[in-house]
Amino acid sequence: MNIDLTLAIIVTLVSASTPILLAALGELVVEKSGVLNLGVEGMMLTGAVVGFAVTFTTGNPWVGILAAAFAGVAASMIFAFLTLSLSSNQVATGLALTIFGAGFSALFGQPYTGKPIELFKSIFPAELAAHPVFKVIFGYSPLVYFSLIMVVLVWWFLQKSRAGLILRAVGESDNSAHSIGYSVIGVRYGAVAFGGAMAGIAGSCFPLILTPQWVEGLTSGRGWIALALVVFAAWKPFRLLAGAYLFGLIATMELYAKAAGGPFRILPSEVWASLPYLATILVLVLISLRRTGHTSAPACLGKPFIPST
Amino acid sequence: MQLRLEKRAEPSRTMLYVTPLLAVGLTMILGAIIFSLMGFDGLGAVREIFLTPLTNSLKWQDLAVKAAPLIIIGVGLSIGYRANVWNIGAEGQYIIGGLAATGVALATINMTGWWILPLMGLAGILGGMAYVAVPAFLRVRLKVNEILTTLMLTYVSVNILNYLVFGPWKSARSFGQPVTDRFTLDQTLPYIIPGTIVQAGAPIAIIVAIIAWFAMSKSVFGFQIRTVGTAPMAARYGGFSANQTIWLALLIGGGLAGLAGMLEVAGPFGRMVPQFPNNYGFTAIIVAFLGRLNPLGVILAGIVLAITFVGGEVAQTTIGLPNAAVGIFQAMMLFLLLASDILVRYKFKLVSPQKLERIA
Numbered sequence: 001m002n003i004d005l006t007l008a009i010i011v012t013l014v015s016a017s018t019p020i021l022l023a024a025l026g027e028l029v030v031e032k033s034g035v036l037n038l039g040v041e042g043m044m045l046t047g048a049v050v051g052f053a054v055t056f057t058t059g060n061p062w063v064g065i066l067a068a069a070f071a072g073v074a075a076s077m078i079f080a081f082l083t084l085s086l087s088s089n090q091v092a093t094g095l096a097l098t099i100f101g102a103g104f105s106a107l108f109g110q111p112y113t114g115k116p117i118e119l120f121k122s123i124f125p126a127e128l129a130a131h132p133v134f135k136v137i138f139g140y141s142p143l144v145y146f147s148l149i150m151v152v153l154v155w156w157f158l159q160k161s162r163a164g165l166i167l168r169a170v171g172e173s174d175n176s177a178h179s180i181g182y183s184v185i186g187v188r189y190g191a192v193a194f195g196g197a198m199a200g201i202a203g204s205c206f207p208l209i210l211t212p213q214w215v216e217g218l219t220s221g222r223g224w225i226a227l228a229l230v231v232f233a234a235w236k237p238f239r240l241l242a243g244a245y246l247f248g249l250i251a252t253m254e255l256y257a258k259a260a261g262g263p264f265r266i267l268p269s270e271v272w273a274s275l276p277y278l279a280t281i282l283v284l285v286l287i288s289l290r291r292t293g294h295t296s297a298p299a300c301l302g303k304p305f306i307p308s309t
Numbered sequence: 310m311q312l313r314l315e316k317r318a319e320p321s322r323t324m325l326y327v328t329p330l331l332a333v334g335l336t337m338i339l340g341a342i343i344f345s346l347m348g349f350d351g352l353g354a355v356r357e358i359f360l361t362p363l364t365n366s367l368k369w370q371d372l373a374v375k376a377a378p379l380i381i382i383g384v385g386l387s388i389g390y391r392a393n394v395w396n397i398g399a400e401g402q403y404i405i406g407g408l409a410a411t412g413v414a415l416a417t418i419n420m421t422g423w424w425i426l427p428l429m430g431l432a433g434i435l436g437g438m439a440y441v442a443v444p445a446f447l448r449v450r451l452k453v454n455e456i457l458t459t460l461m462l463t464y465v466s467v468n469i470l471n472y473l474v475f476g477p478w479k480s481a482r483s484f485g486q487p488v489t490d491r492f493t494l495d496q497t498l499p500y501i502i503p504g505t506i507v508q509a510g511a512p513i514a515i516i517v518a519i520i521a522w523f524a525m526s527k528s529v530f531g532f533q534i535r536t537v538g539t540a541p542m543a544a545r546y547g548g549f550s551a552n553q554t555i556w557l558a559l560l561i562g563g564g565l566a567g568l569a570g571m572l573e574v575a576g577p578f579g580r581m582v583p584q585f586p587n588n589y590g591f592t593a594i595i596v597a598f599l600g601r602l603n604p605l606g607v608i609l610a611g612i613v614l615a616i617t618f619v620g621g622e623v624a625q626t627t628i629g630l631p632n633a634a635v636g637i638f639q640a641m642m643l644f645l646l647l648a649s650d651i652l653v654r655y656k657f658k659l660v661s662p663q664k665l666e667r668i669a
Contacts, residue, residue: 103636288451
């Protein structure tokens with residue numbers, strides 16, 4: 001395999017991994033606080049359609065990303081209010097959010113179908129960004145660098161900061177955190193909002209980095225894969241980075257299989273298309289095999305908070 | 310005066326039945342407001358989606374046709390959810406069931422006999438069961454979360470459908486269109502009410518729901534499902550195997566979804582096409598919840614959601630409301646149902662300042 005092809009694969013891989021990485025990072029923080037938000041796919045779709053629409057209307061992708069983040073937060077607040085203030089079933093509410101996000105994005109995106117926008121290209125000077133070799137480092141959209149910075153920030157926040165410690169305490173033992181005086185509900189609201197913002201930005205990656213137009217259901221299940229990745233990464237940000245890029249590699253192979261033909265033709269294209277989803281199942285099986293008995297999930301994950309006083 | 314939430318001594322039965330109605334009613338009100346804000350004709354949308362299918366008698370047969378698969382899948386899911394087993398991949402099991410039935414139909418396309426349709430039905434049920442068996446096995450043996458596995462397989466099932474319909478099963482007579490051969494009369498469901506489009510799927514749905522209600526409320530099996538779902542420890546003391554329950558819950562859900570798939574492909578569709586998946590498997594999740602996980606409630610909830618589907622089509626032609634709007638109404642119903650769930654466990658109380666002082 002020549003160097004050009006390798007570099008091209010790396011560039012595509014990184015871009016393909018970014019939305020999943022962003023969404024999964026957000027969900028990681030949410031789950032660390034003890035909340036299971038299955039609505040990631042819905043929030044991503046909301047972010048994708050709003051990000052697209054605002055970028056199309058204003059011509060400014062930065063504003064588009066900001067709008068996508070806000071949209072994600074707004075969507076997540078519906079979930080937060082239902083599960084945190086009204087103690088509704090988290091699994092069902094997350095599903096409802098996904099269905100809502102799908103419907104909302106389909107409706108909102110209708111007038112924008114088929115209209116193209118500009119890809120959100122690298123902000124580095126063209127000599128570096130388009131350089132045949134250095135493009136591997138400098139050729140990416142700002143969203144990619146943002147995602148990598150966020151991996152470090154999330155890790156630092158959770159492991160090294162006091163606020164992160166409180167968040168983890170809320171996720172591991174909500175009643176203890178409550179008796180010390182921390183607002184469990186407040187912390188979880190914040191975490192869910194962060195998850196919503198990240199999912200919204202992740203959604204905006206689709207029209208801004210990958211395919212510069214809006215199609216219904218643009219995210220095609222990546223939100224669900226992000227959920228699986230959080231489990232795969234055992235709730236650790238750097239493992240999440242590895243998992244996201246592994247997934248990006250598989251997704252990239254599908255693209256190259258379609259284009260390259262040759263030895264890839266032995267399998268029908270539908271098999272390649274199924275590969276990301278089958279790989280996700282495989283990944284889930286592998287982590288279940290790996291774990292001997294105890295799980296590293298936050299102890300209060302998915303349980304509504306009921307103060308025991 | 311302060312409005313407080315006070316926990317009830319025990320969950321309110323009246324609220325259990327009232328909250329779904331409340332959810333639907335609030336959806337209509339909230340939906341009208343939101344859609345008006347978005348620039349559509351809000352009141353018109355609600356009228357066309359919710360009321361016209363009920364008042365226009367021509368639409369009743371559409372309701373029956375749309376409600377049947379929703380009820381069948383919804384019943385299967387409700388049994389599983391009762392046991393705390395979250396099968397989200399009903400859409401995939403529905404597709405595979407339809408494909409299995411199609412396979413039998415294509416293999417017997419040149420034969421005749423009364424046995425073909427039941428064989429297709431069996432194939433549909435077994436196909437759905439086989440497809441859910443993998444997530445079931447992974448859940449029981451390796452504790453892999455069934456939400457993710459069933460969902461991933463749904464995406465895979467769409468690819469399987471596309472492969473078959475664009476490839477080996479493409480009809481030679483279809484001028485290149487990715488569709489299978491049309492099913493023969495022996496392979497299509499009979500029309501139950503002459504002069505309408507209502508086929509055997511509708512009465513089958515009702516029968517399935519009644520059998521399920523009977524099993525869930527009167528049989529030991531139903532007791533097992535409900536106990537494992539609400540009190541797993543007590544269930545273990547009682548000798549109920551959690552693993553067996555998970556298997557049964559998933560197999561029933563998968564089998565019924567597969568049956569619905571067969572009834573759809575042998576009924577309204579009459580052949581397998583790429584447009585076969587129409588989200589019934591996901592809408593059935595809403596049906597199961599709206600029906601309060603009770604098979605009889607699922608019948609009503611299935612009709613309600615069928616109303617939104619039929620109403621959505623009506624609204625598209627009469628006031629130009631995009632079909633996607635229906636999804637928003639359906640999600641809103643689920644949101645509002647989950648939100649009003651709190652009324653089952655808590656009640657609102659007006660507390661006067663004097664009482665507050667006494668408590669403090």
